Amino acid sequence: MKIQIDENGYYGRYGGAFIPEILHRNFEELSSRYLDILEDSDFQKEFRQMLHDYVGRPTPLYYASRLSEAVNARIYLKREDLNHTGAHKINNALGQILMARKMGKKRILAETGAGQHGVATATVAALFNMECIVYMGETDVERQQLNVQKMKMLGAKVVPVKSGNRTLKDATNEAFRDWCNHPDDTFYIIGSAVGAKPYPDLVARLQSVISEEIKKQLMEKEGRDCPDYLIACVGGGSNAAGTFYHYLNDERVRLIEAEAAGQGIDTGKTAATIHCGTEGILHGSRSLVMQTDDGQIIEPYSISAGLDYPGIGPLHAHLSEIGRTQVLAITDDEALKAAYELTRLEGIIPAMESAHALAALHKLKFLPEDIVVLTVSGRGDKDMPSFIAHFS
Numbered sequence: 002m003k004i005q006i007d008e009n010g011y012y013g014r015y016g017g018a019f020i021p022e023i024l025h026r027n028f029e030e031l032s033s034r035y036l037d038i039l040e041d042s043d044f045q046k047e048f049r050q051m052l053h054d055y056v057g058r059p060t061p062l063y064y065a066s067r068l069s070e071a072v073n074a075r076i077y078l079k080r081e082d083l084n085h086t087g088a089h090k091i092n093n094a095l096g097q098i099l100m101a102r103k104m105g106k107k108r109i110l111a112e113t114g115a116g117q118h119g120v121a122t123a124t125v126a127a128l129f130n131m132e133c134i135v136y137m138g139e140t141d142v143e144r145q146q147l148n149v150q151k152m153k154m155l156g157a158k159v160v161p162v163k164s165g166n167r168t169l170k171d172a173t174n175e176a177f178r179d180w181c182n183h184p185d186d187t188f189y190i191i192g193s194a195v196g197a198k199p200y201p202d203l204v205a206r207l208q209s210v211i212s213e214e215i216k217k218q219l220m221e222k223e224g225r226d227c228p229d230y231l232i233a234c235v236g237g238g239s240n241a242a243g244t245f246y247h248y249l250n251d252e253r254v255r256l257i258e259a260e261a262a263g264q265g266i267d268t269g270k271t272a273a274t275i276h277c278g279t280e281g282i283l284h285g286s287r288s289l290v291m292q293t294d295d296g297q298i299i300e301p302y303s304i305s306a307g308l309d310y311p312g313i314g315p316l317h318a319h320l321s322e323i324g325r326t327q328v329l330a331i332t333d334d335e336a337l338k339a340a341y342e343l344t345r346l347e348g349i350i351p352a353m354e355s356a357h358a359l360a361a362l363h364k365l366k367f368l369p370e371d372i373v374v375l376t377v378s379g380r381g382d383k384d385m386p387s388f389i390a391h392f393s
């Protein structure tokens with residue numbers, strides 16, 4: 002059976018649109034227009050041009066020879082860390098702000114956890130001269146001062162959220178509340194392949210440029226357009242969705258996801274939603290959620306701020322359920338070790354999130370001739386305090 006989203010926004014049992022009445026019109030407007038806009042040739046021309054000239058695409062597909070030797074397989078790294086602002090998130094933020102302009106919206110909202118999506122959104126808002134409000138849990142504001150300062154320098158208003166645990170989930174709730182109060186002129190730029198219909202599909206399509214490039218680049222380098230394995234880390238699931246997109250229905254390719262085990266999936270200090278979550282509704286869609294028996298969200302934990310989301314995009318809940326993906330839970334320690342290994346072997350300091358994908362290399366059994374493409378979702382500059390704390 003072909004893996005694709007249905008007209009109600011479901012991948013199998015997961016997805017849908019569970020939203021307050023007052024936002025129905027907004028979601029309907031976006032749902033009814035996003036595919037036409039994405040397929041519009043002017044939109045595509047501008048998106049492609051900006052991906053090339055501003056973001057710096059295509060990102061290299063780099064054959065990592067020393068890492069390949071260490072793992073005993075042919076490892077290629079898809080270098081999303083080389084994008085402007087240092088990660089894959091800009092692909093999505095750029096696409097969504099172009100969509101907002103097409104729809105005549107003037108005001109941009111975003112939620113952010115670690116601040117990476119907030120910075121990407123503030124960046125494109127500055128570029129297109131649009132008002133930008135970023136909701137961020139107060140705890141995260143304190144932890145992520147550099148990103149807060151960047152967003153402010155870029156001209157965004159950062160609103161610290163004081164409800165709940167004061168982290169990403171609470172920031173998302175608050176951004177939704179703002180949108181309810183400003184339904185007409187405002188566009189909500191969501192940061193991952195999560196949320197109500199049509200966001201998971203919209204974000205996956207905008208990030209699908211990653212697998213589009215992999216196909217072309219692999220053909221040039223290996224004379225075939227598909228690898229044996231694709232590996233990506235999953236927080237909400239946007240870089241994984243983009244990495245897998247054009248291979249979802251290609252059974253030759255094994256799809257591997259690395260989620261954050263934190264201190265271990267049995268410790269309670271974890272963000273491994275696919276391993277530990279149960280079916281529930283979070284931020285407008287049905288998926289797997291870290292929750293208590295009576296539906297209270299359990300605050301996730303990971304050394305990597307970009308992976309500690311208590312949900313997972315509905316695509317990934319579905320892919321895991323039908324056995325299309327193999328999901329590995331990677332601990333903080335394993336990720337740290339993998340980050341260090343890549344740095345010393347290849348001279349690339351990866352984001353802590355990406356390090357989870359790298360650690361997965363040591364949990365799989367490859368043949369020496371296997372071709373493995375691993376997406377390095379971001380660069381490690383933002384994680385230097387964590388690296389220093391653990392290695393010096």
Ligand SMILES: *Cc1c(COP(=O)(O)O)cnc(C)c1O
Pocket residue numbers: 088089090117118192193194234235236237238239240241307308352354355378379380
């Ligand atoms: C945000 C982030 C992630 C996790 O988000 P996804 O939507 O799962 O891709 C992964 N890597 C980096 C570098 C990030 O900034």
